[in-house]
Amino acid sequence: xxxxxxxxxxxxxxxxxxxxxxxxxxxxxxxxxxxxxxxxxxxxxxxxxxxxxxxxxxxxxxxxxxxxxxxxxxxxxxxxxxxxxxxxxxxxxxxxxxxxxxxxxxxxxxxxxxxxxxxxxxxxxxxxxxxxxxxxxxxxxxxxxxxxxxxxxxxxxxxxxxxxxxxxxxxxxxxxxxxxxxxxxxxxxxxxxxxxxxxxxxxxxxxxxxxxxxxxxxxxxxxxxxxxxxxxxxxxxxxxxxxxxxxxxxxxxxxxxx
Amino acid sequence: xxxxxxxxxxxxxxxxxxxxxxxxxxxxxxxxxxxxxxxxxxxxxxxxxxxxxxxxxxxxxxxxxxxxxxxxxxxxxxxxxxxxxxxxxxxxxxxxxxxxxxxxxxxxxxxxxxxxxxxxxxxxxxxxxxxxxxxxxxxxxxxxxxxxxxxxxxxxxxxxxxxxxxxxxxxxxxxxxxxxxxxxxxxxxxxxxxxxxxxxxxxxxxxxxxxxxxxxxxxxxxxxxxxxxxxxxxxxxxxxxxxxxxxxxxxxxxxxxxxxxxxxxxxxxxxxxxxxxxxxxxxxxxxxxxxxxxxxxxxxxxxxxxxxxxxxxxxxxxxxxxxxxxxxxxxxxxxxxxxxxxxxxxxxxxxxxxxxxxxxxxxxxxxxxxxxxxxxxxxxxxxxxxxxxxxxxxxxxxxxxxxxxxxxxxxxxxxxxxxxxxxxxxxxxxxxxxxxxxxxxxxxxxxxxxxxxxxxxxxxxxxxxxxxxxxxxxxxxxxxxxxxxxxxxxxxxxxxxxxxxxxxxxxxxxxxxxxxxxxxxxxxxxxxxxxxxxxxxxxxxxxxxxxxxxxxxxxxxxxxxxxxxxxxxxxxxxxxxxxxxxxxxxxxxxxxxxxxxxxxxxxxxxxxxxxxxxxxxxxxxxxxxxxxxxxxxxxxxxxxxxxxxxxxxxxxxxxxxxxxxxx
Numbered sequence: 001x002x003x004x005x006x007x008x009x010x011x012x013x014x015x016x017x018x019x020x021x022x023x024x025x026x027x028x029x030x031x032x033x034x035x036x037x038x039x040x041x042x043x044x045x046x047x048x049x050x051x052x053x054x055x056x057x058x059x060x061x062x063x064x065x066x067x068x069x070x071x072x073x074x075x076x077x078x079x080x081x082x083x084x085x086x087x088x089x090x091x092x093x094x095x096x097x098x099x100x101x102x103x104x105x106x107x108x109x110x111x112x113x114x115x116x117x118x119x120x121x122x123x124x125x126x127x128x129x130x131x132x133x134x135x136x137x138x139x140x141x142x143x144x145x146x147x148x149x150x151x152x153x154x155x156x157x158x159x160x161x162x163x164x165x166x167x168x169x170x171x172x173x174x175x176x177x178x179x180x181x182x183x184x185x186x187x188x189x190x191x192x193x194x195x196x197x198x199x200x201x202x203x204x205x206x207x208x209x210x211x212x213x214x215x216x217x218x219x220x221x222x223x224x225x226x227x228x229x230x231x232x233x234x235x236x237x238x239x240x241x242x243x244x245x246x247x248x249x250x251x252x253x254x255x256x257x258x
Numbered sequence: 259x260x261x262x263x264x265x266x267x268x269x270x271x272x273x274x275x276x277x278x279x280x281x282x283x284x285x286x287x288x289x290x291x292x293x294x295x296x297x298x299x300x301x302x303x304x305x306x307x308x309x310x311x312x313x314x315x316x317x318x319x320x321x322x323x324x325x326x327x328x329x330x331x332x333x334x335x336x337x338x339x340x341x342x343x344x345x346x347x348x349x350x351x352x353x354x355x356x357x358x359x360x361x362x363x364x365x366x367x368x369x370x371x372x373x374x375x376x377x378x379x380x381x382x383x384x385x386x387x388x389x390x391x392x393x394x395x396x397x398x399x400x401x402x403x404x405x406x407x408x409x410x411x412x413x414x415x416x417x418x419x420x421x422x423x424x425x426x427x428x429x430x431x432x433x434x435x436x437x438x439x440x441x442x443x444x445x446x447x448x449x450x451x452x453x454x455x456x457x458x459x460x461x462x463x464x465x466x467x468x469x470x471x472x473x474x475x476x477x478x479x480x481x482x483x484x485x486x487x488x489x490x491x492x493x494x495x496x497x498x499x500x501x502x503x504x505x506x507x508x509x510x511x512x513x514x515x516x517x518x519x520x521x522x523x524x525x526x527x528x529x530x531x532x533x534x535x536x537x538x539x540x541x542x543x544x545x546x547x548x549x550x551x552x553x554x555x556x557x558x559x560x561x562x563x564x565x566x567x568x569x570x571x572x573x574x575x576x577x578x579x580x581x582x583x584x585x586x587x588x589x590x591x592x593x594x595x596x597x598x599x600x601x602x603x604x605x606x607x608x609x610x611x612x613x614x615x616x617x618x619x620x621x622x623x624x625x626x627x628x629x630x631x632x633x634x635x636x637x638x639x640x641x642x643x644x645x646x647x648x649x650x651x652x653x654x655x656x657x658x659x660x661x662x663x664x665x666x667x668x669x670x671x672x673x674x675x676x677x678x679x680x681x682x683x684x685x686x687x688x689x690x691x692x693x694x695x696x697x698x699x700x701x702x703x704x705x706x707x708x709x710x711x712x713x714x715x716x717x718x719x720x721x722x723x724x725x726x727x728x729x730x731x732x733x734x735x736x737x738x739x740x741x742x743x744x745x746x747x748x749x750x751x752x753x754x755x756x757x758x759x760x761x762x763x764x765x766x767x768x769x770x771x772x773x774x775x776x777x778x779x780x781x782x783x784x785x786x787x788x789x790x791x792x793x794x795x796x797x798x799x800x801x802x803x804x805x806x807x808x809x810x811x812x813x814x815x816x817x818x819x820x821x822x823x824x825x826x827x828x829x830x831x832x833x834x835x836x837x838x839x840x841x842x843x844x845x846x847x848x849x850x851x852x853x854x855x856x857x858x859x860x861x862x863x864x865x866x867x868x869x870x871x872x873x874x875x876x877x878x879x880x881x882x883x884x885x886x887x888x889x890x891x892x893x894x895x896x897x898x899x900x901x902x903x904x905x906x907x908x909x910x911x912x913x914x915x916x917x918x919x920x921x
Contacts (some may be wrong), residue, residue, distance in 0.1 A: 030487020035459060035773040052579065053521060065725050069632070069769040069777040074295070076487045079524040080609055081602065082299040087331075098609035118772050119436075119458055127296030127435045131427065136413065140362065140424040149353035150908040150917065154360075155392030156367050162598075164364035165410050168417055172298060204362060 007209050014021070023050040023106050027059060029071070030111035033120045043109075053214035056089065056096035056110070060122075073119035080238065083173030086113050093175035093236045096122075126174040133190055137217050139197045141207045157206065167200035167246065169239045176243060179232030186221045192233035192243040195224055198247040202253070214250075215257040224251040259705050260463040261698070262289045265687050267451050267467035269439045269494060271297030273415070273672035274433075274651025276422040276474030276785035281680020282469075283429045287687050290465065291426070292437040292454060294489050296422045301475050301487035302672060305415025306602055307529035308397060308407035309673075310666035311351035314912045315393040316368050317386050318405035323912065324348045325888055326403050329851060331664060334401045334558050336806035336816060338508065338630075338660025338824070338844070338851040343637050345850070345898040347658050347667075347674050352910040354673040355394060355408050358727035361421045364410050365394040366599075376534025376590055376662055378554065379544070390913060394715075397599075398532040399665040401558035401858070407666040412527050412602045415669055422673075432674070433875040438493075440711075440782070441499050442470065442647065443696075443704045445804060449647035450696050453708045460712075460773040461895055464705045468692045469646055469683045472498060473676075475628030476652040477509075480791045481740075482732035483527040484626040485518050494653045496786025498633045499793070504644040507634035507655030507828045509750075509790070510797035513663055513807050514563040514741050518625030521580035522610045525627065526603045526620060528665035531555040533599060535588040537566065537620065539574040542585075550858055557858035560662040560807040563624035564859075567741050570623070578621065592616070624741055628652065630659040630807065631794070634826060634842075639679030643828075646692070648683055650675035657824065661806025698856070715781050716772065720764035724781040727768050728757050733790055734758075739795050744811050748799035756835040759788045793837045801825065804860075816863035818853050822846060847872050850896035 025048055032041035046063045057078045064071045073096070074084040080098035087096050088111040090104065103109065116124035133139070146155075176192040183189045198218050201207045218224050227247055234244040266282045271293030279289045292296065314322040325410070327348040332339055359365055370391035372383050377398075399407040410417040438454040443464065451466040478484035478491025498504040516537070517526045531537070536544050537555050549565040550557045557565075566584055569575070574631045575582030593616040596604055602614070607615040633649035634642050635656045636814070641647040650656075651672045658671055686692050738751035762784050769777040786818060803817035804810050810868060822844050827837040846852060846868035853869050855861050876895060883891045893899070899907050911917040 015573065033774065036771070053610075055522075064776060069767075070771065070775060072774055072776065076295055076299045076489055077304045078488060079304060080605060081413075082301075082303050082487065084295060084299045098605075100609070100612075105878075123774075127299075130296065130298065131433070134424055134427040138428070139358070140421075140428040143360070147357055149356045149360070151356075151911045152913070153356045153394055156364075157392060158367040158369040158395075161364045162365045162411075165366075165413070165417065168364055168410070168420065169413060171416070172296075172304075201362075204364075206360065206362060 003147065025050050025101060026107045027061065027063060028107065029121065031071070031121050032118065033072070034073045034118055035120065047084045050101055053102045056099045057085070059101055060096065073122040073222065081171070083171030086126065086173040086178065087111065088113060088178070093178040095173060095238045106135050108236060113174050115177050115183050116174055124174070126172065129174065129177070130172040133194050137190060137198060139201065141201065141204060142209050143206060144208065154206070160203070160205065164200060164204050167196055167241065169213060170196055170241055171239060175236045175238060176233035179236045181230045181232065182226045182228055186222060186226055189226050190223055192247060194218070195227070195250050196241060196243055196246045199250050202250070211253055211257050215254050218250065219254045219257060224254050227251070259704055260461065261701060262290070262463055262465050264288050264465060264467050266469045266471065266683055267465045268292065268471045268473060268477065269452060269530070270473035272300035272473060272475055272651065273422060273669065274653070274676045275471065276426050277673045277676025278471050278473060278650055278680040278683070279431050280429055281677060282684050282687070285684035285688070287684060288391045289431060291353035291431060291433040292439060293433055293435050294438055294457070296338060296435050297426070297433045298419055300419060301490050302419045302669070303416045304487060304525065305669045306412040306525065307399065307526035307532065308409030308414045308666050309351070309355065309670035310399065310402070310406045310664065310839045311355040311408055311670060312348065312404070312410065313352055313355065313394055313396065314404070314405055314914065316391045316405055317384050318398065319396045320914070321865055322404035322406055322914070324910070325892065327351070327406060330402045331658070331667060333856040334662050334664040335660025336662055336807055336856065337818070337822065338511070338657070339343060340637070340657045341849050341851065341896060342898045342901060343656050343658050345896065346637060346678060346902055347671060349902065349910070350674045350678060350906050351670045353906060354677060358418055358421055358673065359394065361425050363417050363421045365408055366410055368395040370514050375752055379534070379536060379590060396531055398556065399528050400531065400556045400562065401553070401664045407532065409529065411598065412529055412600050418669065418673065421829065431814045438795045439497055440708045441704055442497050443701055444501050444503065444644060445700055447503060447643065448645045448694070450694060453704050457779065458774050460775065462705060462709055466701060467555060468687045468694055469648055471679070471683065472633055472647070472649040472653050473503060473651045474653045477790050478626050480731060480735050480794070481626035482736040483523040485515055485523060486626070489854055491783055491787055492629070492790040493783050493786045495633060495790050497645065498649070499789055499829045500786065501644060502828065504641045505828050506793055507631055507657055508661070508797070508825050509631035509793040510801055510808050510825060511630035511661045511806060512626060512794060513559055513628035513630060514624040515559055515627030516562040516566055516624050517586050517622040518627070519606065519611060519622050520578060520583040521623040523625050524606050524610060526586060526606065526622065527600070528559070530586055530588050530600060530603060533595065533604065534591055535586055536590060537586050538585040539569060540576045541574070545569050545574065558662055558856070559665060560809070561859040563741055563882055564809060568622055576621065578900065583621045583623040586622045587619045588615050589617055596740050626736070628663055630663055631655055638682035639675065640682065640686070648679055650679040653693060661808055678903060678906065681905065707880040708791050712778070712782065715778060716770050717767060718766055720766040720874055722761050722764045722766060724762070724765055724777070724784045727762050728780065728784055728787070731755065731758055731788060735791055735794070739798055742809055742811050743798055745799065748795060751795045752792065752799055755792050757791060759785065759792065759835050762788055776796070779780070789829055789837065796837060796839060797825040797827060814860070818866035818869060819864045822853065822866050848896060850876070850892065852876060
């Protein structure tokens with residue numbers, strides 16, 4: 001719907017928050033607290049009335065406030081930016097905060113992301129995973145000299161800067177890892193998030209590492225050669241990163257080393 | 259009792275905390291960062307539009323330098339800022355951008371040749387020079403004379419946070435996630451660290467440190483609707499306040515961002531307007547030029563937010579089930595621009611509103627966004643009253659922003675403050691002055707006190723619910739301590755918040771486990787939040803003038819003669835229901851830029867008795883030094899270089915200001 005300046009309209013905000021006939025939702029949550037020896041993993045169902053514009057962020061907070069005070073889940077930005085709230089939504093990895101309940105059926109099933117260490121209920125330890133990935137792959141610009149911060153910065157081709165940003169947009173939410181067949185079988189597989197990071201630094205002219213150096217980091221079955229090309233990662237990435245292309249590209253580059 | 263020693267304990271893993279940790283680590287100190295969440299999830303990631311630094315590379319930034327940035331910042335603050343700190347900041351900001359460029363931030367770059375842009379609703383052509391090609395470019399933001407905001411699309415905070423997160427890994431800095439500082443350990447005016455709770459196991463650990471840094475961001479979440487992440491609850495200020503020693507500064511200075519989406523309260527960047535987006539009312543009319551003929555949509559945030567509210571009060575808002583709103587129109591920028599430079603905005607509109615901002619207008623209204631107030635520190639970042647406690651970033655009031663912060667100055671402040679303050683911390687920790695001899699009995703006392711409070715909460719038979727009290731606090735803050743304030747409403751707010759504080763001492767919990775327990779977390783944060791809220795409300799009630807974001811309808815004038823001073827609040831006794839308020843004068847006679855009209859917003863104010871004298875002194879010095887370069891003039895007006903750590907004193911090179919290599 002296009003509104004130019006001469007079209008005087010006073011309409012309400014649209015689909016996401018527009019009126020909808022109130023549904024009764026059932027949210028089934030896979031619950032378990034590994035800290036509690038008596039806890040057994042089980043599904044628990046909660047019912048609530050759907051409100052206009054309700055997201056899973058709103059729904060889960062309401063469930064915790066009114067029905068399940070001990071329910072664990074993670075949100076920070078609640079705007080789809082920080083990557084805290086990856087979970088299985090009806091079996092598919094996604095960001096809960098930006099998922100509108102109106103896009104789902106009346107029965108919603110939520111479970112924690114697999115592969116990662118479970119903290120409790122819907123909360124998993126993506127932080128520890130990302131840290132070890134960063135340490136192993138040395139996910140920072142490697143250069144001999146420190147930047148001279150008093151002088152004009154080094155120039156960079158504007159297109160190149162945009163290409164780097166395109167890959168830099170990964171938020172380490174863990175959805176690609178949870179959707180990865182290899183990650184389920186190989187606990188040390190760096191996954192699409194890791195390989196994409198390597199592609200990002202390989203593209204960056206400020207990083208002085210060679211393909212031989214990158215080979216040392218991802219030229220194995222825990223890196224590019226472990227990928228079975230099932231491409232679940234590419235399907236679920238909330239940031240729509242070009243993971244398929246990057247995996248193929250890095251594999252081709254790594255094959256040609258030596 | 260679990261006990262850990264480190265030289266520098268950093269509480270908060272966002273941009274400010276990480277940069278501070280990197281700084282001290284590179285100076286050879288041992289450091290630990292504590293974070294409520296994985297560091298890369300910190301609210302810094304949500305900064306979209308960019309950071310201000312006067313690189314002056316792009317055509318629309320030519321002629322920019324520290325002087326212009328300084329002037330914009332001081333006017334933006336409505337003369338509430340510390341001008342020497344503002345000088346330190348504008349001088350270091352270009353260095354921060356360049357450091358981050360070296361660490362991998364993919365800043366957008368200048369592309370030589372002609373390009374189309376939208377300025378004041380008209381398409382114009384900007385010609386970029388070939389000599390600037392490939393240098394870092396900048397976009398326009400509110401309240402600035404030049405295009406100065408450096409950016410990576412609209413994910414600037416994300417790109418910066420990931421670069422610093424990865425640098426902290428490169429430097430081997432331990433970042434302990436899901437850890438919450440409950441109390442500072444202190445005695446005799448000296449801070450010794452903190453008692454820290456593990457949010458997963460519930461276990462307490464005491465961290466003892468020579469220096470403790472609070473970099474926990476703002477207190478936006480004491481308001482019902484805020485753009486802030488849900489972890490921005492002001493508890494970092496809360497633990498400082500609860501020492502009874504540390505002072506908080508200007509807590510009533512709270513910024514409302516003009517364009518958060520309705521109803522979710524999620525931010526759409528100022529870059530939308532900086533890049534040429536317009537604000538429209540129920541009739542589709544572009545109303546900002548009616549109020550602000552000069553800066554229009556790009557006046558400072560406090561002014562735009564007030565004008566929007568004013569316009570909605572005239573019945574020009576768009577009715578919705580969630581109250582009135584206005585429209586942000588970025589359709590004028592064209593799809594290509596929206597999809598490349600405003601992609602987070604596009605995603606947010608898509609997922610939360612179901613609209614496409616390349617063709618649809620975005621429903622927006624002013625929403626709580628930033629906390630100018632914070633832990634009062636010197637220019638070194640050290641608390642004015644509690645030795646060994648430092649603060650930086652949004653959690654601090656050192657005081658860069660005064661009563662209104664310019665867009666793009668907060669992200670810049672996080673890293674600049676991290677750079678500067680970490681050097682002062684390192685100097686401190688490497689001096690004899692920092693040596694501590696602390697009895698374990700003291701640590702045990704603090705440790706036991708915190709454990710006792712938790713045990714008491716878990717065993718409490720009270721009948722009050724933390725969630726109920728918190729919800730009421732949030733409503734009071736947004737309804738009575740919001741954009742426009744009146745004495746009557748502020749009285750009511752202060753009274754009712756005190757009642758809530760009393761009630762919050764009688765909580766009853768349903769979930770009584772010691773480990774991971776969200777209900778317990780909400781319960782023990784509640785009192786800290788209420789105390790912070792009371793500092794905001796009481797500071798606002800007492801300040802009988804309007805300055806920057808603090809706007810009193812019963813006192814609409816900026817009153818320099820009585821109020822050119824900083825509010826200081828402390829919490830003297832645990833059982834008090836009100837903070838103690840004091841004031842610190844701002845020295846007009848030393849100002850480089852004496853108080854005057856900002857150039858936007860309301861024009862009338864009452865002068866400070868020293869203003870006229872200082873203004874003529876400044877004029878005389880400028881005339882006398884007519885032939886001198888700008889650095890000499892500046893130095894005569896208000897010397898500040900000696901306040902900076904030595905490594906940041908060099909001049910900044912620009913295309914138009916080449917610097918001969920001295921090192």
